[in-house]
Amino acid sequence: MSDAKGHVPSPFDSHMRDLVLGILIPGIVLSAIVLMAFAYTASQLRSRPHLHRVSFRLLVYAMVSNFILSVTLIPTEMIITGPKSGTGCAFAAFFSLMRWLVGAQSFWILFMALSELVCFVILASYMIHHRISVKRMWSDVSAKMTASESQHAAYTVAPVLKFRGIILRITLYPLLSCALNFSNIILDLCFAQRLSDTESTFRLSVLDICVVNGRPFLYAVLAATDPSFIRAVSALRQPPIVRPSSKEHNATSQLQSQSWCSTTPSSAMLTQADGNKAEGDGASRGRQLGDAAERPQQTEADVHHGRTHRDPEQGIAPNSSVVHSGKDSIEFQI
Structure with missing residues (x-):
């Protein structure tokens, strides 16, 4: 019964243009903000490597096209929305033919x-x-694989499963487009x-708008909640x-050169002292060798004489050459 009755004019009819602009303008402004954030x-x-993806480039192209289309909808909706005129009647008569619409x-x-x-x-x-085939394969070969092989196979997962979250997130765009397009087609019919x-x-016309x-x-x-864009913002x-500037780098190099120059004389002095010490050791060794050469060499007869003229009661003679310690004997040395 209510469908057969004509539409009763109401104060809401005069605000149809405000409804159109109130829905369209926030979308255009938000699209412009998102595009500027992308740029x-x-x-x-720091964020550029996160945006080097084909899906993000396609998203940017789609956003630019949608932004241009939305901007052109403002004058179109302002012309069509309002009191009905001859243009509106001709437009309705044009769409009265089903074959033209389809x-x-x-x-x-x-x-x-x-x-x-x-x-x-x-x-x-x-x-x-x-995913079902991978689970079935794992159930068949899990008993035959070692722990290292299974761990290696876990890292070599297929890309379609590794990035399934991103893929499903990207598929929200065609799903939303399908929902809007189907609803638009049904309303037009x-x-x-x-x-x-x-x-x-x-x-229905209000819903279509x-x-x-x-x-x-x-x-x-x-687009504002795209995973690539979120990673770039993060x-x-x-x-x-923080990297040092050129001035700070030059000042640091000058300080290092000055510290190296200040430590160089002390190193030279240490080298000279070591050289003097080595020369002193060499001289003392030379004197010891000279004293050993000046000593009279002891013959076997002197050794035999010292051994035979020893008093067993008095002990070892003072000028005898008998070895005092077993460590200096020939048997110990051999």
């Missing part, structure tokens, strides 16, 4: 949404199948079937490594 992090040396807009949007959904399903099914100005059509104009804000939120928040 700043890409210009810094051939010009709905088919291509549906094809794009289905392509994104198929790609996501293929990727998710491959990850699930690969409902408008094509219900051209009468009923209350339900008015509510919210879906279309809320796309920039949702994409900007997903790298910027870390304290930088």
Whole structure:
């Protein structure tokens, strides 16, 4: 019953333009802020390596395209939204033909949404199948592998499983695009079937406005929470490594050269003292050799004479050459 009734004008109708701008402008501003943050992090040396990824470049291209499209929606929505005129009636009459709607807009949007959904399903099914096969293989060969081999195999995990968190995070973009595109197609088909100005059509039109104009804000939120961008911001928040400037480096080198010059004379003096000590030792050894050469050599007869003329009661004679200690004997030396 309520659907057959026409739409009753209300004060809310005059604020449709405010609703459109209130949803669209925050998305444009947030997209601009995110793009400027991307540019700043890409210009810094500490955060730049975290952004060298193909997925992040594709994200930047998508954000720039979405930002340009959002900016062009402002004058379009301001022209279309408002009191109905001849232009609005011609626009509605154009979309009254189902084949024009399907051939010009709905088919291509549906094809794009289905392509994104198929790609996501293929990727998710491959990850699930690969993980199941890996678990089955581990259950079969775990008993035959040693601890070192199993540890080595744990580190050689497939990239699709190693980075599954990042892959699933990136797939949120096509999922969001599929949800928005499907909802847009359904609403357009409902408008094509219900051209009468009923209350339900008015509510669906408000919902369509919210879906279309809320796309920039949702994409900007997903881009701001991208894993690569978060890692880059974390790298910027870390304290930088302080490196000495050229002036400080020159001052340090001058101090080192001065300290080396001050320690050089003391080293020379130590060398000279060591040389004098070595010369003194050499001279004393020379004198000892000279005294040994001047001593009269003892013959075997003198030794025999000393041994035979020894008084057993008086002990060893004072000028005898008998060895006093067993350590100096020939037997000990041999």
